[in-house]
Amino acid sequence: MNRWLTVTAFLSVLALSACGTGQQEKIEEEIVHDNSTTDSMVADKKEIVLDLEEEDEASKEAKSSEEVSDDSKKKPEDREQDPVDEPGEAAGNTEEKPALEDSVEDKEAKSKPEDKKSKQQTTTNFDHYPKGQFAVDGSAGQTVKNSTGEFTIEKSVALSPVHIDPMNIHIENVMLVSGKVTEESIAGISGDHVRFLQVDAILQNTSEDPIQFFFASTTLDLNGQQLTAHSMFSGITDGNYGTQAPRNATLVYMLNENHLTTDQIKNLTVNIIANPTNTNTGEEVGKGTTLDVSF
Numbered sequence: 001m002n003r004w005l006t007v008t009a010f011l012s013v014l015a016l017s018a019c020g021t022g023q024q025e026k027i028e029e030e031i032v033h034d035n036s037t038t039d040s041m042v043a044d045k046k047e048i049v050l051d052l053e054e055e056d057e058a059s060k061e062a063k064s065s066e067e068v069s070d071d072s073k074k075k076p077e078d079r080e081q082d083p084v085d086e087p088g089e090a091a092g093n094t095e096e097k098p099a100l101e102d103s104v105e106d107k108e109a110k111s112k113p114e115d116k117k118s119k120q121q122t123t124t125n126f127d128h129y130p131k132g133q134f135a136v137d138g139s140a141g142q143t144v145k146n147s148t149g150e151f152t153i154e155k156s157v158a159l160s161p162v163h164i165d166p167m168n169i170h171i172e173n174v175m176l177v178s179g180k181v182t183e184e185s186i187a188g189i190s191g192d193h194v195r196f197l198q199v200d201a202i203l204q205n206t207s208e209d210p211i212q213f214f215f216a217s218t219t220l221d222l223n224g225q226q227l228t229a230h231s232m233f234s235g236i237t238d239g240n241y242g243t244q245a246p247r248n249a250t251l252v253y254m255l256n257e258n259h260l261t262t263d264q265i266k267n268l269t270v271n272i273i274a275n276p277t278n279t280n281t282g283e284e285v286g287k288g289t290t291l292d293v294s295f
Helices: 002-073 104-110 113-122 184-190
Strands: 143-145 149-157 162-164 167-181 193-205 219-222 225-228 247-255 267-272 289-294
Touching: 162 289, 167 184, 167 267, 193 219, 225 247
Parallel strands: none
Antiparallel strands: 143 149, 149 167, 162 167, 167 193, 193 247, 219 225, 219 267, 267 289
16 A cells, blocks of 8 residues: 555656656747747847938938039039138237228218218209300300301400309309391391390309399499390399209390490499398398409
């Protein structure tokens, strides 16, 4: 009986031992399989990483190639240039740079009032008025033909500008003219042969206010005789100076046999009798003057 129990116990031990060995081998096989799977996953992961790195490198190369291509298409002046340090900056040079020249506006603001006034006058538009049917242009000794007739400038003199506040008056010419009238409609009024004194002037209102000034009222004193401008033969004039634009005026004073001969006319006086008046206030802002003329 004991022997049987001993054999049974021995067989049990063997069975348990065999079972334990089988389970251990199965566990080892599972471990080996797991390790193999892990190694496979690691290998696959490495391959994926390598593939990603290769794709990223290819992408960088393609982008770099595109940038080079785009840069080659740019104009030389469009390409970035490396900044160049100003001399002395790297060395800590703190010397101040010279100030830039004044702008046009600064120069204009610093200019003297009289300079700005002169510039304003020279850039102002000119109001041109017809000079009249008898008016001639030229110098002493010249013969001039126009639609009215043929005329000779016997004598001519220019006068210095005068200032009757706020009017600037420059009498450019005082001329003694004689000639033959060929225009029949005019000859019927003036006669076939004429002599006259012609006064050419440039006038300008220098104030910002509108001024009324009748230069056409200017008279001439010739050997004690007072001459007035002929309204028909003189140029068109306007006594209202609403702007600072300069304008021309031509006055013609007809002579007859009662006046001095051409050789006798050596002196005369120009009487500017009009007084400039401020149109806004009605106040006279200047006084007329006289100018002596010597041929």
